[in-house]
Amino acid sequence: xxxxxxxxxxxxxxxxxxxxxxxxxxxxxxxxxxxxxxxxxxxxxxxxxxxxxxxxxxxxxxxxxxxxxxxxxxxxxxxxxxxxxxxxxxxxxxxxxxxxxxxxxxxxxxxxxxxxxxxxxxxxxxxxxxxxxxxxxxxxxxxxxxxxxxxxxxxxxxxxxxxxxxxxxxxxxxxxxxxxxxxxxxxxxxxxxxxxxxxxxxxxxxxxxxxxxxxxxxxxxxxxxxxxxxxx
Amino acid sequence: xxxxxxxxxxxxxxxxxxxxxxxxxxxxxxxxxxxxxxxxxxxxxxxxxxxxxxxxxxxxxxxxxxxxxxxxxxxxxxxxxxxxxxxxxxxxxxxxxxxxxxxxxxxxxxxxxxxxxxxxxxxxxxxxxxxxxxxxxxxxxxxxxxxxxxxxxxxxxxxxxxxxxxxxxxxxxxxxxxxxxxxxxxxxxxxxxxxxxxxxxxxxxxxxxxxxxxxxxx
Numbered sequence: 001x002x003x004x005x006x007x008x009x010x011x012x013x014x015x016x017x018x019x020x021x022x023x024x025x026x027x028x029x030x031x032x033x034x035x036x037x038x039x040x041x042x043x044x045x046x047x048x049x050x051x052x053x054x055x056x057x058x059x060x061x062x063x064x065x066x067x068x069x070x071x072x073x074x075x076x077x078x079x080x081x082x083x084x085x086x087x088x089x090x091x092x093x094x095x096x097x098x099x100x101x102x103x104x105x106x107x108x109x110x111x112x113x114x115x116x117x118x119x120x121x122x123x124x125x126x127x128x129x130x131x132x133x134x135x136x137x138x139x140x141x142x143x144x145x146x147x148x149x150x151x152x153x154x155x156x157x158x159x160x161x162x163x164x165x166x167x168x169x170x171x172x173x174x175x176x177x178x179x180x181x182x183x184x185x186x187x188x189x190x191x192x193x194x195x196x197x198x199x200x201x202x203x204x205x206x207x208x209x210x211x212x213x214x215x216x217x218x219x220x221x222x223x224x225x226x227x228x229x230x231x232x
Numbered sequence: 233x234x235x236x237x238x239x240x241x242x243x244x245x246x247x248x249x250x251x252x253x254x255x256x257x258x259x260x261x262x263x264x265x266x267x268x269x270x271x272x273x274x275x276x277x278x279x280x281x282x283x284x285x286x287x288x289x290x291x292x293x294x295x296x297x298x299x300x301x302x303x304x305x306x307x308x309x310x311x312x313x314x315x316x317x318x319x320x321x322x323x324x325x326x327x328x329x330x331x332x333x334x335x336x337x338x339x340x341x342x343x344x345x346x347x348x349x350x351x352x353x354x355x356x357x358x359x360x361x362x363x364x365x366x367x368x369x370x371x372x373x374x375x376x377x378x379x380x381x382x383x384x385x386x387x388x389x390x391x392x393x394x395x396x397x398x399x400x401x402x403x404x405x406x407x408x409x410x411x412x413x414x415x416x417x418x419x420x421x422x423x424x425x426x427x428x429x430x431x432x433x434x435x436x437x438x439x440x441x442x443x444x445x446x447x448x449x450x
Contacts, residue, residue: 027285027322028308029301053322080363081308088361100362103284104326104369111323124330124369127403172303172319173286179321207321224301226308 004166004216005195009039012189012215016040016154019072021049023110023150023181025157028081029057029226031174033191035219036156037061047072051110051150053103053177055079055087066090073097075150077106102130105147107180113149114183114212121146155185159208162192166213167206175207182212189214193221237440238431239412247272248427249338249380249410253279257335260284260370263307265380266338282334284366286325289317306366326366329373337374339367341381341406343396346443348406348418350379351398364401371402383411383440390442392416392423413437416445424448 006012013036016022022040026032041064048071055076056063065071067086074096079087090096101109102124112120121144125131135146157178159168168190170178182188190208195218240248246268253259253269255277261269270292273279281290284306291312294300299310313319328334341352353367354360371377381391392409408426409416414437415427424446428437438445 028304030285030304030308031302078363078365080361084361091361092359098362100364102364102368103322103366104330104373107322107326108330122330123372126372128368128400130364130368170319172300172313173283174302175319175321176286177322180323224299226299226301226304226310 003164004210004213005164006215006217009035009191009217009219010042012036012217013039013043016043016045018045019047020045020153021051021151023152023155023177023185024050024052024062025155025176025178025181027053027173027176030172030224031158031170031176031178032061033156033158034061035191035217036189037065040156041065041068041070046070049073049075051075051106051152051181053077053106054081055084057081058083059086063087066096069095071096073099075099075101075106077101077103100130106150107177109147109150110177110184111180113151114180117149119146119148150184152181152185153187155181155188157181157188157190159190159192161194161196161201162190162213162216163196163198163201163210164216165198166190166210166216167201168192168208168213169201169205170207179208182208187214188212189217191217191219193219237413237436238429240429241412242268243272245380245410245412248415249378250274252378252408253277253336255279258282258288258333260329260334260337260374262337262339262367262370264340266340267307269338269380282325282328283311284325284329284370286320286322287311287313287317288320288328289314291317326369326373329366329369332373332375334374336376336378337370338378338380339370341379341391342398343391343393344379344381344406344409344418345393345396346418346423347420348404349396350377350401350406351396352379352401354399356399367401371405376407377405379406379409381409381411383413390440392418392441392443394443413440417448422446
């Protein structure tokens, strides 16, 4: 029998190794798997490479992991936010490596890893400093840049409902990077707010198929919270 | 000298951009000034807003007390979903852009060149923390990329330039620029004035603009 339900976040993260590449879902706070990040903090793995759209908000979660010196490198598109002070300090002190990636390239590099694509050419970033040193080619009359897939050892994502096969649905814009990170990691750990029987998720509406997910952790629903606003 | 020029307010700028967004368009509005455009879309025009974090059919901010931070825009502010709208993951979102499925994208900018080069993500200043987000993907992806920006910097320099001195976001990607003084087409043919704020003379506009301007048919 297949049963991917794990009793706790701590148990789900027990085997994360030092030096691991860890993808963390979320766009700002939407879709950020708080319970799994807290468990990673407690678990103690160091020298991590983190892939997330941002670089932490406030003093908790990913920001706390950074502040504790556990992250060697972050791969993200938008580290600078109004409340990213821990990242800002570490970066200015030269204590964290930053690989800045245009957001669509970040998403597609993750998707490529999950889809077995080694690299791809994209027009995004051509002629900019973020394409410096990269191979370029004219394809279809347009200059394009070679971008490589990003693989991970572990993906930590937040979903809404799941079953024991690991099938997942998400909630609104909390979906963001979850489905593609699930595909790109050797071990994907998802939180859900509800575990349902096989067959209870509408087969037409399953977003992430269970084969992309190794562990599912049930967590209580908490109020959604905001952070990192940028005023209009 | 230094007679204040007549200017459009930010809301008037937004309304001017909105005037050029055709019925049925699918549009991405960038963070900052372009966000205001949503408030000025003319009645009777159906325009679908896309948000990079996975929304098509994005609606306005919710009533106070109804914020749900699982439903936010690219600026991480709470929004709503209109009937007919839906959610998708990030790779699909950027496929919509890069794949040329958006009609118009409106972005803010530090500088735009006469040929439509865009600089809008990084000042390159010492110690500045770079953050690019979706700017580079948006700039090159939509069928038409508009820029909405102040005509001059705070110190009075033209933001329309012969060559961008800030780090580039994209090459030859902007087709039209909306400022507080004028609407100007840019591209391989150089810069052409499409519209100006009422009471502004062409010579006055040229005097504060660092690139040669052609006169449009207005």
